[in-house]
Amino acid sequence: MSPRPVTTKELAFQEGGDRRQALLALLRELDATGYEFVTATPSTHARVISRPDRHLARSLRDVLGWSLPFTTNIVAAEILHLMDAAGVIEQRSDGLLSSSVRVSSARGTLFLHSAYPTVEQDAVFFGPDSHRFADLIVARSPALAPGARILDYAAGTGVGGITAATSQPQAQLTLADINPKALFLASINAEHAGLQAQTIQATTPADLPDTFDLIVTHPPFMIDTESRAYRDGGDLYGARLSLDWVVAGARKLAPGGRLILHTGVSIVDGQDVLRPHLEQALPGLGCSLWYHELDPDIFGDELDKPAYADVERIAAVGACVTRIDER
Numbered sequence: 001m002s003p004r005p006v007t008t009k010e011l012a013f014q015e016g017g018d019r020r021q022a023l024l025a026l027l028r029e030l031d032a033t034g035y036e037f038v039t040a041t042p043s044t045h046a047r048v049i050s051r052p053d054r055h056l057a058r059s060l061r062d063v064l065g066w067s068l069p070f071t072t073n074i075v076a077a078e079i080l081h082l083m084d085a086a087g088v089i090e091q092r093s094d095g096l097l098s099s100s101v102r103v104s105s106a107r108g109t110l111f112l113h114s115a116y117p118t119v120e121q122d123a124v125f126f127g128p129d130s131h132r133f134a135d136l137i138v139a140r141s142p143a144l145a146p147g148a149r150i151l152d153y154a155a156g157t158g159v160g161g162i163t164a165a166t167s168q169p170q171a172q173l174t175l176a177d178i179n180p181k182a183l184f185l186a187s188i189n190a191e192h193a194g195l196q197a198q199t200i201q202a203t204t205p206a207d208l209p210d211t212f213d214l215i216v217t218h219p220p221f222m223i224d225t226e227s228r229a230y231r232d233g234g235d236l237y238g239a240r241l242s243l244d245w246v247v248a249g250a251r252k253l254a255p256g257g258r259l260i261l262h263t264g265v266s267i268v269d270g271q272d273v274l275r276p277h278l279e280q281a282l283p284g285l286g287c288s289l290w291y292h293e294l295d296p297d298i299f300g301d302e303l304d305k306p307a308y309a310d311v312e313r314i315a316a317v318g319a320c321v322t323r324i325d326e327r
């Protein structure tokens, strides 16, 4: 389909339009065109778009992946109309347009998330960590009985739960997050992936009424002085939520159930600040622990910040907690 110019007037948000249906249709249309985009870290993204020839979008990937300003002639009419109906086109002060959502690929599926830069408090996160999280889930998930209950706690785009449920027959998927905007996009991403999911707004795994056969979680793990929900991991050099959610999540596991954690952990004086706390807490909860460094050095540029003055590196960590008692 060749792009046609569309005027700003035509782009006005259609009152009464169904944003959810428009976003679902947008994902379907993008799939049909073979659209793919892999989101890089914010620092890589910043480097790439600071190049002199990267200030204006030249392709759909520039619009929906690199979040570059665009003019209407760069986007196919059908996609432009779906973006408009979804209310994701923003008018900039320089007369150009920008998209308030990004669309990224992981494991063959598209995910809606927030545009770059993700500065808002309620930004919906997706990044290279999400890929590592999904790969960990594929590697460490047990085969579950049909109809098993799966929880993605702190779901963001739902990438963890969607990855987990895709390979389990008739799984009942619950996506929980503190951020309603994340739940909205996650439920669309799940439907696009062919899954039905229940969404629950929650502030701790203890809020959830059920027990689960598989819980996957990727908590915020940075020391974030701006306290953004998708980044701020709390004290313990950013590992507090990881610790608290594993302990609360372990209590929500059905017998034989497993919790899979992906997180980042500060290493201080050669010591992992999370592992000893988990080793101490989990036996008393009737659970075993598998713990593994997935990447010894991530987000190295954060170490320049004063809050990281004592930290020698941040490691990406995967953990599996399996309930071994009968309860």
Ligand SMILES: C[S@@+](CC[C@H](N)C(=O)[O-])C[C@H]1O[C@@H](n2cnc3c(N)ncnc32)[C@H](O)[C@@H]1O
Binding pocket: 124, 125, 126, 127, 129, 130, 133, 153, 154, 155, 156, 157, 158, 159, 160, 176, 177, 178, 179, 182, 202, 203, 204, 217, 218, 219, 220, 221, 229, 230, 231
């Ligand atoms: C690092 S992002 C991970 C998102 C997604 N699981 C992924 O892998 O791409 C952390 C998520 O935790 C959510 N979050 C932060 N605090 C929370 C809380 N107290 N309860 C539930 N979710 C929370 C954020 O809204 C964000 O979606």
